[in-house]
Amino acid sequence: MASRSHRWWQTAVIYQVYPRSFQDTTGNGVGDLPGITSRLDYLAGTLGVDAIWISPFYPSPMADFGYDVTDYCDVHPMFGTLADFDDLRVAAHDRGLRVIIDWVPNHTSDQHPWFVASRSSRHDPKRDWYVWRDAKPDGSPPNNWQSNFGGLAWTWDERTGQYYLHSFLAEQPDLNWRNPEVQAAMFDTVRFWMDRGVDGIRIDVAHYIMKDPQLRDNPPAGERVEGVRDRGEYDALEHIHDKGHPDIHGVFRELRSVLDGYPGDRFAVGEIHISDWDEWAAYYGENLDELHMPYNFSLLWAPWSASGYRSRIDAMEAALPEGAWPNLVLGNHDEVRLVTRYGPHRARVAAMLLLTVRGTPTMYYGDELAMPQTEVPPQQEQDPWGIRVPGQSRDGCRTPMQWTAEPGAGFSRGDVAPWLPCGSDPDSHNVANQTADPASMLSLYRSLLVLRRAEPALHAGAYRSVDAPEGTYAYERWAGDDRFLVVLNFTSEETAFSIDEPGSIELGTGLDRAGPVGGSLSLGPDEGVIVRLQPDGDVVSTQT
Numbered sequence: 001m002a003s004r005s006h007r008w009w010q011t012a013v014i015y016q017v018y019p020r021s022f023q024d025t026t027g028n029g030v031g032d033l034p035g036i037t038s039r040l041d042y043l044a045g046t047l048g049v050d051a052i053w054i055s056p057f058y059p060s061p062m063a064d065f066g067y068d069v070t071d072y073c074d075v076h077p078m079f080g081t082l083a084d085f086d087d088l089r090v091a092a093h094d095r096g097l098r099v100i101i102d103w104v105p106n107h108t109s110d111q112h113p114w115f116v117a118s119r120s121s122r123h124d125p126k127r128d129w130y131v132w133r134d135a136k137p138d139g140s141p142p143n144n145w146q147s148n149f150g151g152l153a154w155t156w157d158e159r160t161g162q163y164y165l166h167s168f169l170a171e172q173p174d175l176n177w178r179n180p181e182v183q184a185a186m187f188d189t190v191r192f193w194m195d196r197g198v199d200g201i202r203i204d205v206a207h208y209i210m211k212d213p214q215l216r217d218n219p220p221a222g223e224r225v226e227g228v229r230d231r232g233e234y235d236a237l238e239h240i241h242d243k244g245h246p247d248i249h250g251v252f253r254e255l256r257s258v259l260d261g262y263p264g265d266r267f268a269v270g271e272i273h274i275s276d277w278d279e280w281a282a283y284y285g286e287n288l289d290e291l292h293m294p295y296n297f298s299l300l301w302a303p304w305s306a307s308g309y310r311s312r313i314d315a316m317e318a319a320l321p322e323g324a325w326p327n328l329v330l331g332n333h334d335e336v337r338l339v340t341r342y343g344p345h346r347a348r349v350a351a352m353l354l355l356t357v358r359g360t361p362t363m364y365y366g367d368e369l370a371m372p373q374t375e376v377p378p379q380q381e382q383d384p385w386g387i388r389v390p391g392q393s394r395d396g397c398r399t400p401m402q403w404t405a406e407p408g409a410g411f412s413r414g415d416v417a418p419w420l421p422c423g424s425d426p427d428s429h430n431v432a433n434q435t436a437d438p439a440s441m442l443s444l445y446r447s448l449l450v451l452r453r454a455e456p457a458l459h460a461g462a463y464r465s466v467d468a469p470e471g472t473y474a475y476e477r478w479a480g481d482d483r484f485l486v487v488l489n490f491t492s493e494e495t496a497f498s499i500d501e502p503g504s505i506e507l508g509t510g511l512d513r514a515g516p517v518g519g520s521l522s523l524g525p526d527e528g529v530i531v532r533l534q535p536d537g538d539v540v541s542t543q544t
């Protein structure tokens with residue numbers, strides 16, 4: 001049972017749904033909101049998560065598949081209607097599932113009426129809602145900022161003779177968050193959804209909304225940071241001026257007060273890619289009055305290593321401000337899928353870590369089935385980033401959820417071509433088969449989720465890493481008298497971990513372990529084990 005002293009978003013497991021790819025109910029090959037509603041029993045019951053985050057479903061020309069919004073307060077007809085959203089929310093709440101939506105504050109679509117007005121004339125009242133600047137005397141853009149999706153972050157507007165800023169596609173102009181009218185209008189869009197009863201927001205590229213007011217050039221990059229995505233040319237500059245200006249914290253304090261004005265613990269998690277832990281931690285706010293959590297992506301691109309994982313988790317714990325709550329992400333709609341990054345056995349160890357380390361986990365749809373990255377043929381490529389910058393396509397992690405082994409994978413009708421092709425191995429990576437298989441990845445996730453939900457030590461307890469043999473990462477979780485030891489073998493060799501006190505195995509990643517342990521715990525290659533320790537036992541021993 002959830003601990004009373006914790007907020008729902010602290011004990012919850014969040015599950016990300018990419019709405020285009022979850023369930024199609026209209027036969028157009030694209031998922032929709034009624035499709036998500038029809039799968040809530042799976043999410044709340046079969047799988048057993050606590051909250052869903054739904055990527056954008058707003059009206060949009062889909063230049064970046066919904067991250068280019070033309071109306072923040074409506075639903076794209078392809079996904080359904082506002083009434084469909086209300087049905088989804090009610091049905092989710094009936095099942096005890098919280099609903100988090102994606103809020104995209106850094107940029108709108110270039111088709112948004114605000115931008116259409118803004119670009120219509122230099123004197124339009126909305127001109128200053130976006131970032132417009134004159135060319136340099138030689139006609140070049142105002143500075144050297146680059147778009148995340150390749151090329152310059154400035155596009156020349158012939159009619160009004162100025163450049164506008166876009167940190168992503170030219171079809172995604174950046175809003176000017178230094179304009180109070182923009183702030184007011186955007187906070188109103190949050191109120192719109194809070195009034196409709198959503199439980200929280202995931203903030204898209206949250207650290208981008210405040211830039212250097214003087215728009216200074218970014219300096220050349222220093223040494224490459226290990227364990228982050230290689231972004232090619234974009235990495236040549238140190239991105240210190242085009243995002244994360246300290247004025248951002250005032251905006252998030254304001255946002256927090258909007259959320260806190262509502263009953264029921266409305267929640268905000270920010271997508272923030274920062275390698276400096278102190279800078280990351282600042283997004284909680286000095287008085288924990290900004291974001292409830294900045295996402296922790298530190299393990300997404302980390303090499304598979306016990307010491308690397310331990311040091312990253314411990315660094316996050318050390319950086320957390322007093323009272324702040326940790327979290328962990330191992331996959332999302334922008335990254336190569338978990339099982340493809342690590343392989344099938346290691347992905348099980350990663351699942352055990354995700355669901356037993358301290359903090360709120362966010363799972364990505366299909367990872368519970370070990371769905372691999374799908375090879376999308378070039379002629380079917382959709383992702384604008386991949387089309388502009390070879391090697392960066394995110395299509396492979398966005399393919400349809402695989403529900404059954406039938407043609408269409410239960411996602412769409414068999415005679416319909418889905419917007420991205422289904423994975424090539426629907427026979428094994430689907431809900432129907434894996435529900436029936438007691439050793440499947442889905443069964444592992446279900447067991448982990450059941451155990452996590454039942455044990456306050458796991459969903460709310462304290463964390464401490466303990467010394468372990470090289471290649472093994474071990475930690476204790478405890479709450480009151482309840483104590484667990486998690487031992488994860490990151491190597492492909494057998495290993496042994498000595499325990500000074502008796503305990504019993506609760507769960508192993510192969511779903512084939514149980515029974516008492518004492519003295520020595522042997523672990524197979526790429527195996528993880530959760531051990532329940534005696535209430536009054538001593539601390540776990542240091543290892544040889």
Ligand code: GLC
Pocket residue numbers: 064067104168204205271333334
């Ligand atoms: C975030 C989203 C990504 C999107 C980008 C621009 O990184 O997760 O999918 O393309 O922002 O909105």
